[in-house]
Amino acid sequence: MILDGKCPTGPIEKTWDKHRFDLKLVNPANKRKYNIIVVGTGLAGGAAAASLGELGYNVQAFCYQDTPRRAHSIAAQGGINAAKAYPNDGDSIYRLFYDTIKGGDFRAREADVWRLAQVSNNIIDQCVAQGVPFARDYAGYLDNRSFGGAQVSRTFFARGQTGQQLLLGAYSALSRQIAAGTVKMYNRREMLDLVVVDGVAKGITCRNLITGELESYAADAVCLCTGGYVNVFYLSTNAMGCSVTANWKAYKKGAYFANPCYTQIHPTCIPQAGDYQSKLTLMSESLRNDGRCWVPKNKADLAKHPDEIPEEARDYYLERKYPSFGNLAPRDIASRAAKEQCDDGRGVGPGGRGVYLDFSTAIKRVGADTIKERYGNLFEMYEKITDENGYKRPMRMYPAPHYSMGGLWVDYNLQSNIPGLFVLGEANFSVHGANRLGASALMQGLADGYFVIPYTIGGYLAGIKPGTVTTADPEFKKSTNEVKAYSQKLLSINGKKTVSEFMRELGGLMWENCGMARTESSLKDNLKKIPALREEFWKNVKVSGTGGELNQDLENAGRTADFLEFGELMCRDALHRKESCGGHFREEYQDQGEAERDDVNFCYVGAWEFKGEKAEPELHKEPLKFDNVHLAVRSYK
Amino acid sequence: MSSHNEHKTMTLTLIVWRQKNATAQGKFDTYTAKGITEHHSFLEMLDVVNEDLIKGGKEPIMFDHDCREGICGMCSQVVNGVPHGGQERTTVCQLHMRKFKDGDTIYIEPWRARAFPIVRDLIVDRSALDTIIQAGGYTSCHTGGVPDGNAILVSKPDADYAMDAAECIGCGACAAACPNSAAMLFTSAKVAQLAALPQGKPEAAVRVKKMLDAHKECGFGNCSNHYECQAACPKGINVKFIAKLNREYLKAHLG
Known part of the structure; x- marks a missing residue:
């Protein structure tokens, strides 16, 4: 089937304004009659729940943490982009749009990206009004920095904790609505099923993580703001609780999963130290504004202290390969370059999986105090984890899974192919194409939550009668029974291997065979090994405790079971996409190490439909058209 | 590299607060953590203990945690009488085992405050x-109604x-x-x-x-x-x- 994103047509500058006008409105007095479920309280979910509640809708919001303020948006460090052009350096909405399309390697929809760039400015205004303490210059104006391969300074930031501050802004707006009674907040709930009645999304089934009880919630629309899936690699920069579960349950109820193979591997993370490790820690990309990446030219120098390696024996590989962008090359490019050096046997640190990020040149130029002011918290974090002082010795870095550009398929209204199911933020596939630019995730989450969904959900709700389905509908009972049986099955296996052992094994397969570089044979290998691992899981996993209590082992088992299915779909998507683009690098398709796109055959969104446990999923395509930014080879040389 | 030996491991005695639920009577139980390196974070050390407990058919120690990089605020343990373990400006998830010595005994408790009822083990509300x-x-x-x-x-x-x-x-x-x-x-x-x-x-x-x-x-x-x-x-x-x-x-x- 050819999918239609229902994008508005005409001059790109007018698309969002025209569309907003064309959308139907819900009468203010009628809004309270509509119930909306929002799952997840990160930037997208927190902003959506707050804004929808403020409009007068009845909102029920859910998160698996003990409070909505802990969603993993909180860990974003570097900043948020906006096309304010305050520094007078040539930025514009059009340039942000252009950079995002190009940065995404021409695999995103033009209209969606335009809208993102257009509302980016409103986001900054909104956050300032909430009291987000953005960095200011001495005159009291908002400060900007250049970030992640942009040649203009359009990134707003709050020290190294921008995600935290923006999330706390959204959380404060959400708290205000909770107090006002427009939002009912359900903490420590995990969504375990989407309830679809007559083909329309009408509710969810949750597990109360404290009591273990299964709970049904009905609504007129469901918004999934449930984040990304890179924990499929086991080790990633995501929080421990991040999973594909909510999205996967929606997929199994008929929602299409788009471009699952597009994952972002962030270039600057602290290398893995041992097998026991539970997560990887990212160090903001902003470090590359002042840090220089290098490895020794000669393998003989690997064992030496970096200070003993003279300048001429160092290979500043990013500066060498990409003279115009240098150390600021986009993430996918910088990550692959690091891997290339390590594959060449010139990686540093344990296992040869690391490159140096060296601040000595910058410290000489601006002084250690300035570096400390810019990145002090990051140096501190680095030292806590590695016991090394980044001011005195170059940091060691290695790429790690960080973000998923793929996600549930949505149209221009952020509505999936299931009517009534909306998907926001990282959970959808819409704006980043095959690679996300730095400081754009925060922008997208808040754009979707504050400024897109409040309009587009109204267009949907205005066309339906409120409250037609309640939890008395048999579909809710059916869903609850299925979830219960599934948990009981997990608990009853009582095998020999723990959930973590399976998750580590899956993560290893995904990283080796579907990670920074993929080949036809590595992917085919995974398509055999993952089903085998899944089969073993269902025969030999050991899950402790019972279903009727707080049981973290059971939570992890459910998430792992979903990753064991999702990993296969991700490999299938990567196998079918016989081209390299952005974060998807197929070794067979390259031009001297650079990704080689195939616009003739693959200029489309690939969205997969679940066809049953035993059947292969079906691929649907949404062709991508580029009327404004012309398809070109993405070069940063 | 710091001057550590990758193969040197620690064995520690943990005395941990166990409480089945909000109303149950809690008590301290003793566990041994083996094979811990200086690079383990405190929570990774507990992961190791929990894997053993699960394999031995016992209930793992439940504790709140999520980002494991010191920013989400979810982790919450009193270690040897001090919330987060006493390393300056450090959450318990960022506390590393290099701060402990082989043979140490470590007391682990939940937050204690009337306004934070215990939910289970080390988890509080x-x-x-x-x-x-x-x-x-x-x-x-209001969303939208704000100045530049x-x-x-x-x-x-x-x-x-x-x-x-x-x-x-x-x-x-x-x-x-x-x-x-x-x-x-x-x-x-x-x-x-x-x-x-x-x-x-x-x-x-x-x-x-x-x-x-x-x-x-x-x-x-x-x-x-x-x-x-x-x-x-x-x-x-x-x-x-x-x-x-x-x-x-x-x-x-x-x-």
Whole structure:
């Protein structure tokens, strides 16, 4: 089937304004009659729940943490982009749009990206009004920095904790609505099923993580703001609780999963130290504004202290390969370059999986105090984890899974192919194409939550009668029974291997065979090994405790079971996409190490439909058209 | 590289608070953690213990955790009597085992405060902190109806002061450390952040009153100037914000 994103047509500058006008409105007095479920309280979910509640809708919001303020948006460090052009350096909405399309390697929809760039400015205004303490210059104006391969300074930031501050802004707006009674907040709930009645999304089934009880919630629309899936690699920069579960349950109820193979591997993370490790820690990309990446030219120098390696024996590989962008090359490019050096046997640190990020040149130029002011918290974090002082010795870095550009398929209204199911933020596939630019995730989450969904959900709700389905509908009972049986099955296996052992094994397969570089044979290998691992899981996993209590082992088992299915779909998507683009690098398709796109055959969104446990999923395509930014080879040389 | 030996491991004795649920009687149980290296984080050390427990058919130790990089505020353990374990400006998830020695005995308990009832083992209910924010920890701006970001000037010192306060991660260690179980450092951080900014000034008086009322109603005690909160705070939030809160409170009543 050819999918239609229902994008508005005409001059790109007018698309969002025209569309907003064309959308139907819900009468203010009628809004309270509509119930909306929002799952997840990160930037997208927190902003959506707050804004929808403020409009007068009845909102029920859910998160698996003990409070909505802990969603993993909180860990974003570097900043948020906006096309304010305050520094007078040539930025514009059009340039942000252009950079995002190009940065995404021409695999995103033009209209969606335009809208993102257009509302980016409103986001900054909104956050300032909430009291987000953005960095200011001495005159009291908002400060900007250049970030992640942009040649203009359009990134707003709050020290190294921008995600935290923006999330706390959204959380404060959400708290205000909770107090006002427009939002009912359900903490420590995990969504375990989407309830679809007559083909329309009408509710969810949750597990109360404290009591273990299964709970049904009905609504007129469901918004999934449930984040990304890179924990499929086991080790990633995501929080421990991040999973594909909510999205996967929606997929199994008929929602299409788009471009699952597009994952972002962030270039600057602290290398893995041992097998026991539970997560990887990212160090903001902003470090590359002042840090220089290098490895020794000669393998003989690997064992030496970096200070003993003279300048001429160092290979500043990013500066060498990409003279115009240098150390600021986009993430996918910088990550692959690091891997290339390590594959060449010139990686540093344990296992040869690391490159140096060296601040000595910058410290000489601006002084250690300035570096400390810019990145002090990051140096501190680095030292806590590695016991090394980044001011005195170059940091060691290695790429790690960080973000998923793929996600549930949505149209221009952020509505999936299931009517009534909306998907926001990282959970959808819409704006980043095959690679996300730095400081754009925060922008997208808040754009979707504050400024897109409040309009587009109204267009949907205005066309339906409120409250037609309640939890008395048999579909809710059916869903609850299925979830219960599934948990009981997990608990009853009582095998020999723990959930973590399976998750580590899956993560290893995904990283080796579907990670920074993929080949036809590595992917085919995974398509055999993952089903085998899944089969073993269902025969030999050991899950402790019972279903009727707080049981973290059971939570992890459910998430792992979903990753064991999702990993296969991700490999299938990567196998079918016989081209390299952005974060998807197929070794067979390259031009001297650079990704080689195939616009003739693959200029489309690939969205997969679940066809049953035993059947292969079906691929649907949404062709991508580029009327404004012309398809070109993405070069940063 | 630091001068460590990758193969050297530690064996530790853990004395851990176990409690089945909110109403059950809790008690300390003793466990052995083996094969721990200096690079394990404290929570990764507990992961190792839990894997053994699960394999041995026993219930793992339940504890709250999520980002494991010190920013989400979910982890919450009292280690050897000190919330987060006593390393300066460090959450327990960022505490590393190089701070311990082979053979050490480590006591691990949940946050202890009347307003934080125990949920299970090391997990407590901190929704009281949400209640305090819901009482007024925001500016009442509507989505969309706001001026340009640069229409509101904020001097750099004010912005920096607000940011110092805003770094609070809402973990609750301040209340767990306080002999009076006060969450005053937490409450003051939000009050001070918003009172320092022009955007927060119009509601400053009503905010401080409502947030302090909520603080009291939640069952937290009052500040008695022990400064234990500042010592335990993993983000280094300064007690000067409590002084600011007191000034704001006084102003609210005089005004």
